[in-house]
Structures are given as C-alpha cells and as structure tokens.
Amino acid sequence: MTSRFTAAMGTVLAGLDLKEMDPALLSFAISHKAAELRASSDLFTDALELAAFAHRNDVRNPDKEGRGQPYIGHPFRNVLRLLRYGCADGPTLCATALHDTVEDCPTEIISLFDGPRAPALDEAGARTRALELIAGHFGDRTSSLVAAVTNPLPSGSAEDRHLVYANHVTSVIGRPRVFLVKFVDFVDNAGSVQYVQDESRRQRLSAKYRPLVPAFRSVLDAVERDLPVPADGLVQIRGHLDRIADRLG
Template structure:
C-alpha cells in the first residue's frame, strides 16, 4: 500500500474533475483512525457511528456543507484515537480542527470539571459545532436500542439527559439559529 504524503494546507472542497472533496478525505481519515475500534456492543465497527453522524447531518438535518460533514466524520478522532489538533489542522484546516476540538472532552480533567468545560465549549462553538453535536446525540439515541437489554434503560436515560442539555444549548445558539431548526426538530421528535 503506497504511503501518502501529508498536506501542508487543507484540501480544496471543489470536485469538478474527480478530485476528492474535504468530507471524502475526512471519511477516509476517520475510517483509518477508528479501524480497530468497536462500539460498546464489541461487534459494530466504531466507524459506523461516525458515518451515521455524517449521514444524519446530511440526510436528516439537510446540511451538505463540506466543512460540517468533514467535522462530523472526524468528531471523535481527537478524543478516541492518537490524532491530535495539529494533525487535523494541517490536513483539514483550522475551522474543521476547531469544530472537532470543541466536540472533544479533556479526559485529563476530573469528571465534573471536564463536563463543565465541554458544555462551555459547546455553548461557545459555531453553528457547525452544535449541528454535529446534535447529530452525534441523535445517533447515540438511535443506537441505544442496540444495547443489551439489562443496560438499555440506564443508557437511554443517560443519553436522553445529555440530549436535553444539547437541545438547551442549541436553543440558545445565536450563531445562525436557522441552520439548527431542522436538526432541533428532528432530535425532539426522536425524544418524543
């Protein structure tokens, strides 16, 4: 398998002559980064989650913005792989890296401080950050049905509580709130 040289700048999202788009490159990167990981059921490849998050952004929420889709594919790479902010910034640009960083919990912090820091960054993040988090929450709620029956109720309750927090943040977002309307409605419908 040939090695690929690292880019010094973010790729162009334009694809008129068969070039790979930003989100396609992000999908391939995420597939490699998460290749040996599985969901909590220990069978489902973890990449299926990030792919569903990106599909939710596109198909359920109606957003086909390359930067947002790239961030959706990459949203767990800093938190769950050896990828760091600099890797993402170099390969996908500062905006994608910032979105992913805002979606990443600092696992070095104590849990209460970590959650407060995370929610604070989500609250200050762009509409793209909020949209990806809404899609992540949407997929986690859908995926809760696949949990073992003895753990499903507790996991679903925890995921619903997190969804309520994310919806509260999204409702207060002043950064292009019209971009979030469809996503907020879809997540509320799933919770109903």
C-alpha cells in the same frame, strides 16, 4: 450527466433508515447526498478516508469477546444525518467525520502523517499533535471543531465521568457549528440506547443522556438562526430531539 442507475440509487438510499445501512452503504449514501447538496470536496473525501483508517480496528458496543459492529458506522451515520439536515458546510462535515479520532485514536493520525519514526507521546501530547496535524491538512476551522467536541481525558468514577461529559457538552454547544457536530453525535448515541440489551447498562446510558435533552433544546432556540441548515433541517432536528426525549423518559 446523471445516469439512470445513479439517480435510482440516490433515490433508494435517500429512503433508507440509517440503521439499515452498513459502513459501505453509508459511504455511498454520503457520496450521493453530498453530490446533491454540492458539498463534495477533496477535503471531505479525505476526512471520511482518514476516519475509516483511524477507526479500522475499533468496534462499537463490543461483547465480552470484543466483537461488535465496525465503529466507523457511527461517524458515517453522523455525517449522513447532517447531510440529510441539509448541511453543506465543509468544516462541519469534516469535523463530524473526524469527531472521535483525536479522542479514541490520535496515534493513528500521527502515524499516517508523521510516519513510523514519530516520537512516543503521552495521551495528552498525542491529542495535541493529532489536532495540529488535522489543522495542517483540513484547516483551523475543522481542527477547532474537533477539539471542541473531544471529551476531556477520563478521570474518577463512572458517575463522575458522566457529570464531566454533561458539563463538557453544555459548555461547548453554544457555538453553532459545534452544536451540529455534537448534536448528530448525541442523536446516534442517545437514540440507540433503546437497543442496548443489558438493562443495567441501558439505564446508565439513559441517565447519562437524559439531562442533555433540555440543554440541546435550550441552545437550539438560541442558535438556530446561525446554523448552516435550511428550515426543513431545523424541523428534523427538533423532531429528533422530541423522539429522543420520549425514548429516554
């Protein structure tokens, strides 16, 4: 039986803007919404826990002293946004929680599953092993989604990296579930550009994300019937695209 407190908290958390919530509150909001959608599972909880462990030393938008917001807020916001769209698909939710772990901290996954005696690997090898471990615990569908949204290893100038990023995104989002994982990531990244204080960095990020708006819009038209979200979720997705397009100019 749902207690009055649980019901009240669920209602309050459902009305909060994501930017108002720290990682702890995001985790509770995720729990409430997942229960509402009957999307809760041991694997989903494991994915959230693994993401929090792997990103425990990471910060987002660090200043010159390396201080910033706890990085885990980013994947947690992505997960909650996806739940608010009405998505209850297990592999998609797990992959959303884990979407940056292979790219940013594969050795943390390896150390957890393989232990301290795991052999040293180069970055490409570490990514491969981390994906194998994700597949072993969460299944091939989740691992495949994480692999699809993992950006290529960096090379070249910042301008070249932006082009590689755009080409990578447009090459993978034709798969419906990959679209969802990458879209909520895009919303969190592109939607926060307006809050970047440094003007030159804000302009660079706007230039990075602006070309992807029509790409997401075009793919959405093609795959919307195959997305595991209800009709009102599709309305939210299109609304987020419109708002980001306005913000980026």
